[in-house]
Amino acid sequence: MRSQVDAEVIVVGLGAMGSQTLWRLAERGTDVLGIERFVPGHDRGASHGESRIIRSAYAEGAAYVPLVKRAWRLWRELEEASGRSLLERTGALMVGPADSSVIAGPLASARTWDLEYDLLQGAELRERYPQFAHAEGLLGFHERDAGYLRPEEAVTAGVAVAETRGARVVRETAVTEIVPDPDLLRVRTGDREYTARHVVVSVGGWLRGLLPATAPLMTVERRVMGWFRATDPLSFAAERLPVFVHSDASGDRSLYGFPCLDGETVKIGLHTWPGIDEPTDPALGHRPPDRADAERFADAIGRTLTGLDPYPVRMLSCMYALTPDRHFLVGPRRDLPGLTLLGGFSGHGFKFASVIGEIAAEFATTGGTTLPVAPFDPHRFD
Ligand SMILES: Cc1cc2nc3c(=O)[nH]c(=O)nc-3n(C[C@H](O)[C@H](O)[C@H](O)COP(=O)(O)OP(=O)(O)OC[C@H]3O[C@@H](n4cnc5c(N)ncnc54)[C@H](O)[C@@H]3O)c2cc1C
Structure with a gap:
């Protein structure tokens, strides 16, 4: 029995x-x-931290694409069951050199699964997305089936x-x-x-x-999100800028961000960047953001974007649980x-x-x- x-x-x-x-x-x-x-x-x-990116042409591997498609349908089902708004479709823009994982990765996924995308370069990229101040020589991969979730x-x-x-x-x-x-x-x-x-x-x-x-x-690392005041919030509105990821060729410096969701600020996170891989013990709680985090953000924004104050108006710590x-x-x-x-x-x-x-x-x-x-x-x- x-x-x-x-x-x-x-x-x-x-x-x-x-x-x-x-x-x-x-x-x-x-x-x-x-x-x-x-x-x-x-x-x-x-x-x-208010927002999480959802993308379909998956840079981390084509094997994820059927999962994200099913995830998307289930999020809509949960919206219906709960009566709450959880997922916004804004599209996504990946910016980087042709051989970077943020360009080569989604391209491979899109070709495997026959997903729609636009590849932008040169003047076209700079004119459509002037927020990226240093996009010379970079490519832009844009897909429509992407956006953000409210975690x-x-x-x-x-x-x-x-x-x-x-x-x-x-x-x-x-x-x-x-x-x-x-x-x-x-x-x-x-x-x-x-x-x-x-x-x-x-x-x-x-x-x-x-x-x-x-x-x-698994190792556990602390990561910090920052909110940055936009000089002209309308130029960062979702109609003008989707969720985005920007990377250098090596992938050692990559950041991601969201359109302006509160009429004033833009949220940015560093996914990889020298100095951010600080181990953390969840039993003690993640260490609050500090001056060094703000300086690192100022460096990252200065290298990448224009139209944002380089220092954050607020920051939050979070943690990554990383497998090898x-x-x-x-x-x-x-x-x-x-x-x-x-x-x-x-x-x-x-x-x-x-x-x-x-x-x-x-x-x-x-x-x-x-x-x-x-x-x-x-x-x-x-
Ligand atoms: C800054 C940041 C940005 C990110 N951006 C993105 C993004 O844009 N897009 C994306 O897809 N992903 C993103 N991620 C990753 C994503 O958020 C995480 O992969 C995901 O939230 C992990 O969920 P989880 O359930 O594993 O962990 P958690 O959400 O941390 O849940 C674990 C839960 O277990 C509870 N718990 C722990 N121990 C016990 C116990 N002994 N008994 C009972 N309860 C316990 C905790 O209190 C907690 O509620 C980001 C992560 C971070 C930190």
């Missing part, structure tokens, strides 16, 4: 991935319980819709241990133990603290039967959260997935 459990599935961590997993499981009618260390939508993990809204919408479909949520409670037992898993918090048939672990940068065996799979190959960890762990791992989203995972939630829900309820996730096998580094 199978033993009784507190929930068929427990989702540990309700950030980007966990909130969507909770929603997709609840949508299937699964008896699901979510446990979150803080309150969903908080600013101490990786899923805050806090997306996380809280996922949890809220899941709760209306019967999911239970335990807030402000950290899971301290997950212990396998025949036929079930035991999930321990400070004062209680919950049992489940399946556990999805989606704790972002906190992974190694919870599952020490995963420590070699910068691809995700999605799938079962053989050392912990009944556990699905979602982690290592390496600074580009948010756009996929809805489809990752669907994949996790499939693993949890059927033991497999119909979506192509072989490149993300958590055992590929063994």
Whole structure:
């Protein structure tokens, strides 16, 4: 006889991935319980700061394209179910030298999947996008199927819709241990133990603290986002400038940004840049932004854009959970039967959260997935 459990599935961590997993499981009618260390939508993990880019012609590999297409449809479904606006289509502009990953990568994806794009160069690029002050010799790859998501809204919408479909949520409670037992898993918090048939672990940068065996799979780094006053906010409005990524040839200096969303400022982040790869311990919290961050931004803006104050009016810290190959960890762990791992989203995972939630829900309820996730096998580094 199978033993009784507190929930068929427990989702540990309700950030980007966990909130969507909770929603997709609840949508299937699964008896699901979510446990979150803080309150969903908080600013101490990786899923805050008002905006996240979604792109389709995927620079990081053509294998991601079917996933982003499905993610896009699921975000629209969540908008409908929650009545909230989560995703804006602005298009995306990638700017860099012809051999940089921001140009060669999306071009390869677009050709593999027959996606529409425009390639801009020379005067055409500079005239259409005069915000890029130093675009001589660079190319612009523009695609229409891109835009931005509202991360806090997306996380809280996922949890809220899941709760209306019967999911239970335990807030402000950290899971301290997950212990396998025949036929079930035991999930321990400070004062209680919950049992489940399946556990999805989606704790972002906190992974190694919870599952020490995963420590070699991931490093955690602090990243800072900044908001910059525009001299003429209209020239940065979404009608004039889509979401964008700009990189040098080596990829060592790359930044991304959004059109002006508040009528005054433009948000910029440094994806790679000398000096930003500072390890961080999520147990202690990410270090607040400081003068050195502001100076680095001023350098980056001076080299790239025109029409923005080079020093930020505000900044926020966040964290990247990076795998050695910068691809995700999605799938079962053989050392912990009944556990699905979602982690290592390496600074580009948010756009996929809805489809990752669907994949996790499939693993949890059927033991497999119909979506192509072989490149993300958590055992590929063994
Ligand atoms: C500055 C920045 C910019 C980015 N820009 C983009 C972008 O433009 N586009 C894009 O697609 N991606 C982007 N990303 C990446 C994307 O945001 C992340 O990949 C994604 O948010 C990771 O989600 P997660 O669920 O793995 O982690 P998180 O959202 O951090 O969620 C983990 C959750 O687990 C909870 N938790 C931790 N430990 C426990 C425990 N023991 N018990 C219970 N709960 C626990 C935490 O409180 C947290 O809520 C960016 C990331 C950063 C930092």
